[in-house]
Amino acid sequence: MNSKGNTRRLLVAACALIYFFLMLPLLVVFPISLSSAPYMQFPPPGLSWQWYERYLDDPQWIDATWRSLYVGGATAALALALGVPLAFALVRSRFPGRALLDRLALAPLIVPTIILSVATYGLFAKLKLVGTWYGLVVAHTVLALPFVVLVLAAGLRDFDRALEQAAAGLGASRWQTLRRITLPMLRPSLVSAGLLAFISSFDEVVVALFLAGANMTLPKKMFDNIMMEIDPTIAAVSVIQILLVSVVLILIGRFGRGLRDSAR
Amino acid sequence: MTTRAWPALPALILLLVFFLFPVVRMLGFSLEGGTFDWYAKALGEGLYLRVFWNTFEIALLVTVFCLLLGYPLGFLMATTTPGWATLGFIFVLLPLWTSVLVRTYAWMVLLGRNGVFNRLLMEAGLTTDPIPLLHNFTGVLIGMVHVLLPYMVLPIYGAVRRIDPAIPAAAAGLGASGGRIFWRIYLPLTLNGIFAGSVLVFVLSLGFFITPALLGGGRVMMIAVLIEQQVREALNWPFAAALSAVLLVATFAIYALAQRFSQPETTR
Amino acid sequence: MRTGKGSGEGSAELLIEGVAKRFGEVAALDHVSLSVAQGELLTILGPSGSGKTTLLKVVAGFETPDAGRVLVGGADITALLPARRDIGMVFQNYALFPHLSVKANVAFPLEMRNIARAEIDRRVGEALAMVELAGYEARLPKQLSGGQQQRVALARAIVFNPRLLLLDEPFGALDRKLRETMQLEVRRLQRRLGLTTIFITHDQEEALVLSDRIAVMNKGTIQQIATTTEIYERPANDFVADFVGESNILHGTVSAPGLVALPDGRKLMVDSEAAPGAKVGLLMRPERFSGGGLNEFSGEIVEAVYLGTSFKLRIACEGGPELLVRQPARGTLPAAGTKITVGIDPEAIHVF
Numbered sequence: 001m002n003s004k005g006n007t008r009r010l011l012v013a014a015c016a017l018i019y020f021f022l023m024l025p026l027l028v029v030f031p032i033s034l035s036s037a038p039y040m041q042f043p044p045p046g047l048s049w050q051w052y053e054r055y056l057d058d059p060q061w062i063d064a065t066w067r068s069l070y071v072g073g074a075t076a077a078l079a080l081a082l083g084v085p086l087a088f089a090l091v092r093s094r095f096p097g098r099a100l101l102d103r104l105a106l107a108p109l110i111v112p113t114i115i116l117s118v119a120t121y122g123l124f125a126k127l128k129l130v131g132t133w134y135g136l137v138v139a140h141t142v143l144a145l146p147f148v149v150l151v152l153a154a155g156l157r158d159f160d161r162a163l164e165q166a167a168a169g170l171g172a173s174r175w176q177t178l179r180r181i182t183l184p185m186l187r188p189s190l191v192s193a194g195l196l197a198f199i200s201s202f203d204e205v206v207v208a209l210f211l212a213g214a215n216m217t218l219p220k221k222m223f224d225n226i227m228m229e230i231d232p233t234i235a236a237v238s239v240i241q242i243l244l245v246s247v248v249l250i251l252i253g254r255f256g257r258g259l260r261d262s263a264r
Numbered sequence: 265m266t267t268r269a270w271p272a273l274p275a276l277i278l279l280l281v282f283f284l285f286p287v288v289r290m291l292g293f294s295l296e297g298g299t300f301d302w303y304a305k306a307l308g309e310g311l312y313l314r315v316f317w318n319t320f321e322i323a324l325l326v327t328v329f330c331l332l333l334g335y336p337l338g339f340l341m342a343t344t345t346p347g348w349a350t351l352g353f354i355f356v357l358l359p360l361w362t363s364v365l366v367r368t369y370a371w372m373v374l375l376g377r378n379g380v381f382n383r384l385l386m387e388a389g390l391t392t393d394p395i396p397l398l399h400n401f402t403g404v405l406i407g408m409v410h411v412l413l414p415y416m417v418l419p420i421y422g423a424v425r426r427i428d429p430a431i432p433a434a435a436a437g438l439g440a441s442g443g444r445i446f447w448r449i450y451l452p453l454t455l456n457g458i459f460a461g462s463v464l465v466f467v468l469s470l471g472f473f474i475t476p477a478l479l480g481g482g483r484v485m486m487i488a489v490l491i492e493q494q495v496r497e498a499l500n501w502p503f504a505a506a507l508s509a510v511l512l513v514a515t516f517a518i519y520a521l522a523q524r525f526s527q528p529e530t531t532r
Numbered sequence: 533m534r535t536g537k538g539s540g541e542g543s544a545e546l547l548i549e550g551v552a553k554r555f556g557e558v559a560a561l562d563h564v565s566l567s568v569a570q571g572e573l574l575t576i577l578g579p580s581g582s583g584k585t586t587l588l589k590v591v592a593g594f595e596t597p598d599a600g601r602v603l604v605g606g607a608d609i610t611a612l613l614p615a616r617r618d619i620g621m622v623f624q625n626y627a628l629f630p631h632l633s634v635k636a637n638v639a640f641p642l643e644m645r646n647i648a649r650a651e652i653d654r655r656v657g658e659a660l661a662m663v664e665l666a667g668y669e670a671r672l673p674k675q676l677s678g679g680q681q682q683r684v685a686l687a688r689a690i691v692f693n694p695r696l697l698l699l700d701e702p703f704g705a706l707d708r709k710l711r712e713t714m715q716l717e718v719r720r721l722q723r724r725l726g727l728t729t730i731f732i733t734h735d736q737e738e739a740l741v742l743s744d745r746i747a748v749m750n751k752g753t754i755q756q757i758a759t760t761t762e763i764y765e766r767p768a769n770d771f772v773a774d775f776v777g778e779s780n781i782l783h784g785t786v787s788a789p790g791l792v793a794l795p796d797g798r799k800l801m802v803d804s805e806a807a808p809g810a811k812v813g814l815l816m817r818p819e820r821f822s823g824g825g826l827n828e829f830s831g832e833i834v835e836a837v838y839l840g841t842s843f844k845l846r847i848a849c850e851g852g853p854e855l856l857v858r859q860p861a862r863g864t865l866p867a868a869g870t871k872i873t874v875g876i877d878p879e880a881i882h883v884f
Contacts, residue, residue: 007442015340018333019355022413025370026362028380032373040373042380082278085271095269104279110519112471114488115287115508118495122293123286142283145275165594166627168614170688171644180640184631203363206473222365226372226478235373238366245361249354 026242033235040232051236061221061237068202068218071133075140075201076194082141083148083193090149091156109146113206116142121210131213139207144197151196155189155257192256195248202244291512294505302506312490316510319487322404322476323469329409330416330465331458337413338420338457339450360414368478371407372398375479399481407475412468416461423457424450463522467515487511544603545570545728546591546696551600553586560586562752563600571726573719575739578749579775584732587749588698591730593617604695615644620689621698625705626681628673634660634684635669641692659691662721679710686718690725697722697729703738715741736776740764748772766882773815773884780816780855785809790878796852800827804883815882818844818858825875829855833870847872 028042033051035044055061089095090102108116120139121130129135163185167177183190205219212220218237225234294302306312341352359367374380375397382394397403427450435445473488480489487507494504544567553561560583568574576584589595591602593614602610609617620641629637638659642652660666663683673681682702689697699718703711719742722729733739739746740760747757748771756768767773773781784792786806792814793799806812819842831849843865845857857874866872 011336011340014336015352018337018413019352021333022355022359022410025367025374025410026359028370028374029366040376040378042373042383082275086275089269089272093269093272098269101272101276104284105275107279108283110467110515111287112473112488112511112515114471114473114491115290115512116283118491118504118508119286119290120282121495122290122501123282138278138282141278145279160625160627162623162625162627163629165592165614166621166623167629167640168594169592169617169619169621170641171615171618171692172640173615173644176644181629185629187631199361203361203365205363205365219363219365222363222369223474223478226365226369234369238363238369241366242358242362245363246358249357249361 029235029238029242032232033239035232035235037232051232054233055236055240058233060216061218061233064216064218064221067133067215071136071140071217072198072202074134074137075144076198078137078141079144079148079197080190080194083145083197084152084190086145087149087152087156091153105149106146108142113143117207117210120207124211130211131215133215136208136211136217137201139211140201140204141197143204143207144200147196147200148193151189151193151257152186155186159185188255188257192252195252195256199245199248203241287512290501290505291509292505293501294503294509296502302502303510305503306506306510312507315485315487315490318485319470322401322408322484322486323466325405326408326412326469327462327466329405330413331462333409334413334416334461335420335458338417338461339424341417342421342424356414356417359410364411364474367410368407368475371403371410371479375403375406398479399483401484403479403481404476404484404486407479408469408472411472411475412465415464415468419457419461419464420454421457423454423460427453459522459525463518467518470515470518471511544568545572545605546730547601547603547606548587548591549601549603551587551590551597551602553583553590553595553597559752561590561597564749564752564754565600566747566754566757568728568730570728572744573722573729573731573742575731575733575743575746576749577733577736577739577746577776579734582749583752584734584749585700588700588730588732591696592619592621592698617696618692618694619696619698620692620694622682622685622689622700622702624701626673626685626702628681628684628688630673632672633669634665634671634673634676637673637684638688638691641688645692655691656687659687662690663687663717678706679714682706682714686721690721690727695728697727699729699731701733703733703735711738718742740776746776748775750775766884767815768884770813773813773882778818778856778858780818780853782814782816782853783811784814785811792883794852798852800881801878802881802883803878806883813884815884816855816876816880818856820880821855821857821859821874821876823875824873825877825880827878827881828873828875830871830873831855833866833868833872836865836868838865845872847874 031044032040032042034047034049035041036046036048036050037044086101086105090098090105116139120142124130124135124139127135129138159182163181164177167181168174172180203219204217205223208217208220209223216224218241222234222237225231296302307316337352337356341349341356344352372379376382377394377396377398379398381397382391385391385395397406431453432445432449435449440448471488472486473492476484476486477489477492480486488511491504491507491511494500494507546568548564548566550563550565551561552559552563562583564583564587566574576587578584586595590597593609593612597610600610601608604617604619629640632640635656638656639652642655647655656669657666660669663686665680665683665687668676668680668684673684676684685702702718703714706714715738721727731739731742740763743760745757745759746763748755748763750771756763756772758766758768763772763776767776770781773779782794782800784794784800786804786808787793787799788808790802790804791799792802792804792812800814802814804812829847829849829852831847831852833845834848834854835846837844838861839858840861842858842861845859845866847855847857849855855874
């Protein structure tokens with residue numbers, strides 16, 4: 001029995017190290033973002049808010065932040081508007097080509113993003129959509145759609161159809177059943193799907209690199225800055241980004257369908 | 265009360281017009297002039313063959329490291345108390361959903377010549393000159409393992425969770441030691457999760473762009489970086505298309521093979 | 533020999549005519565016909581896969597039959613949407629809306645009928661009082677016990693005064709004691725409201741307790757439809773005899789009026805007018821045996837079980853059948869291997 005306890009302790013110790021490896025990059029940007037040094041230095045010689053001030057005072061950063069927020073919001077809205085009906089059809093209907101459509105809907109997860117980006121760039125250059133925010137929204141929606149379909153499909157498969165039958169038997173029309181019973185009960189899945197779609201767009205670099213043109217999104221602006229110089233402003237932006245993702249994850253944990261369920 | 269197929273239509277149109285069509289259209293460029301010359305170049309010239317081989321090698325190493333680090337994590341999360349498991353999930357999901365850029369930037373800060381690691385090593389007197397950790401193979405490997413580790417942890421966690429806790433308990437009751445229970449019970453029963461996670465990590469590695477582009481510093485050439493260069497710098501669309509086609513075929517082939525071999529597992 | 537509200541008296545509230553439904557190769561319903569009178573409680577009893585649930589779904593409108601008609605109060609509702617049928621149903625797992633309070637659950641059918649708010653409040657209050665759940669309005673279903681959830685489901689099914697009440701194995705999830713209480717309560721409520729009711733179950737005891745009449749189903753057909761006592765005392769065939777209650781079933785040939793010869797040569801006196809030469813089935817309920825009678829069986833006890841009020845004995849008769857016999861529990865439980873003689877009178881043997 002004692003050897004079993006030791007094995008377990010060893011496992012826990014190893015995992016602690018691996019967790020440290022996972023969290024280290026997220027943690028390291030906090031002290032750097034508060035550094036008083038004029039360039040990257042660790043440990044920071046003193047504390048200051050200068051990098052946050054620089055971020056807030058630079059219209060380019062603020063502009064990029066706003067653009068990422070509304071592109072993300074629009075992507076989430078469009079991905080839900082298209083993905084929710086798609087998930088209903090995929091889970092609840094049997095029609096020719098259903099399996100094929102199922103694969104097509106998940107394919108953007110599998111096809112390397114670089115290929116999708118280059119291909120979309122080629123088409124959008126023809127259509128004069130490069131540099132437009134709505135072009136980016138369309139491309140991000142293609143990437144976000146699989147998340148919406150996966151989360152909603154899981155929610156729908158666990159949904160007890162007897163509840164809809166009960167509603168129908170009690171006099172509810174199809175529309176009333178959908179609005180009063182089905183959608184409210186799927187709300188956790190909808191919340192998760194929408195937030196995941198938002199984050200997937202908000203974080204996305206590769207597509208934005210090709211399609212954003214002069215209209216920077218936050219990740220593209222960061223990419224360009226990293227390529228040019230390592231300026232601790234990026235650390236400040238990173239901290240803000242990490243905090244935002246944390247808030248979204250907390251929201252999902254609080255109001256969404258458990259992320260753990262979708263890990264099955 | 266069955267839904268018909270029509271609700272799928274808007275999404276189908278989006279996928280056809282803005283996903284399938286552009287990809288097929290671009291791949292068509294690779295056959296410019298009706299010849300396979302660009303494919304011959306991609307697969308025939310030593311320089312480019314090296315890139316494919318490099319990509320493959322990195323993907324394989326990343327998969328192995330992810331498995332080595334991911335299995336203990338997935339296993340612990342699945343077998344610990346719910347409270348600890350939740351904390352474990354936060355530590356896996358927070359990096360997963362943090363922008364790849366943020367994480368890549370952080371690794372540059374950590375691994376650079378004047379980065380955190382080298383400072384600590386030199387102050388401790390373990391080395392006099394900075395160790396090159398960035399803009400090379402090592403840097404790319406560390407960065408990619410970090411990005412892809414969660415994709416390995418989640419399927420393994422799922423596989424361990426699916427095991428009825430009564431089974432290992434029964435094995436222990438029958439006199440099996442901890443090590444035996446692992447090798448005879450957990451490992452065989454989680455092979456599907458290991459397999460799923462490995463395929464996912466390997467395939468994602470093949471098409472990886474941001475991490476090699478930034479942490480490789482132009483010295484570690486992977487296929488995705490090469491495609492980007494051909495489009496943005498060389499403006500050689502046909503060649504980029506041929507490279508993309510090869511990458512895509514490799515990706516789908518691996519998935520198809522994986523599906524063949526993972527048939528026995530039932531989804532529910 | 534009709535008990536209580538019999539069949540066929542007055543007009544049939546629910547009429548099912550030749551309803552058939554196939555799922556691929558399987559005939560779930562093979563041209564089923566039956567009628568339920570106004571205010572009657574008819575139980576459909578059968579094992580799983582017998583088609584009873586499919587029949588209920590056809591009545592509720594969740595399945596469309598391949599053939600046949602369903603009429604309620606003389607009107608054909610076969611093609612009507614479930615929402616238009618005016619049928620209250622209690623589902624197997626209650627199907628309470630988990631995101632709605634008790635009050636909102638019960639108010640749901642009234643809201644769907646665009647009834648005024650004040651009227652809804654009044655009727656929900658009445659319905660909840662009827663199932664003794666006044667004061668639970670604000671709770672969510674998951675905050676209720678199984679029995680309470682079932683009362684809510686019942687209140688929701690009757691609050692809109694449906695023409696018909698359907699109960700789909702509603703007691704299955706409850707423990708034995710609660711189940712018995714709920715059964716009596718449902719029965720009382722159904723009688724009080726005069727609700728025409730179809731009750732589905734695979735539990736024959738439950739069926740005997742609750743029903744006016746029972747329809748025994750197997751393999752998509754109705755084997756027998758009759759009052760509870762008739763089903764128990766005079767089953768129509770082997771299946772019904774075997775499925776309802778404990779039984780000993782023997783087969784033989786009528787050798788002379790009132791005499792049946794068994795394959796082992798034994799002859800039993802029976803109270804039947806079957807013509808000589810006819811092949812017949814004999815049903816002997818275990819509790820109808822006594823220490824002696826006109827037909828005697830001798831044998832050895834193979835198994836003896838103590839059941840509180842009675843002993844259950846399995847007896848291997850010499851050169852003949854094995855019998856299941858119940859005797860009042862008096863004295864000590866006889867040991868296996870003990871020789872015993874039991875008897876049964878002709879009128880206690882049902883010939884079919």
